[in-house]
Amino acid sequence: MTERTVVVAAALLDAGRLLAARRSAPPELAGRWELPGGKVEPGERPEAALVRELREELGVDTEAVERVPGEWPLRAPYVLQVWTARLRPGSAAPAPLQDHDELRWLAPGEIWDVPWLDQDVPAVRETLTRLGTR
Ligand code: CDP
Numbered sequence: 001m002t003e004r005t006v007v008v009a010a011a012l013l014d015a016g017r018l019l020a021a022r023r024s025a026p027p028e029l030a031g032r033w034e035l036p037g038g039k040v041e042p043g044e045r046p047e048a049a050l051v052r053e054l055r056e057e058l059g060v061d062t063e064a065v066e067r068v069p070g071e072w073p074l075r076a077p078y079v080l081q082v083w084t085a086r087l088r089p090g091s092a093a094p095a096p097l098q099d100h101d102e103l104r105w106l107a108p109g110e111i112w113d114v115p116w117l118d119q120d121v122p123a124v125r126e127t128l129t130r131l132g133t134r
Helices: 046-058 108-113 118-132
Strands: 005-014 017-023 037-039 062-073 078-087 100-106
Touching (some): 037 046, 046 078, 062 118, 100 108
Parallel strands (some): 005 078
Antiparallel strands (some): 005 017, 005 037, 017 100, 062 078
């Protein structure tokens, strides 16, 4: 039986805005927006995977803050989990180094202005719910 593989994604927040990243690949996902992240490697803690993926994909130095409750199915065997995250002091600004061709910091009223990946929509919605109730 195939084990599931966790994909971690970041709700990276700065000054009350959420970072959205537009995918440049693969072709079936290109042009859609996501919470940046990637697959957790065997033996890796999800928070460590998040920090690693954000460094690789965006060139930023971040820390995971807290898990957004929930888990969303992707194409098997992948499942999506989300952590809020923040830039550490002295981090570079995010840049689209791989997988993405555009980044946007979305203010609360702009969150639904971009075409998110279908599978990210419930995760983004839950993230906003959590932020709004804190
Ligand atoms: O960088 P890595 O190869 O580890 O992962 P990825 O290719 O960025 O993401 C792994 C899978 O999760 C892909 O199929 C992405 O489409 C999916 N994913 C997603 O659906 N939503 C996200 N926010 C991040 C990744």
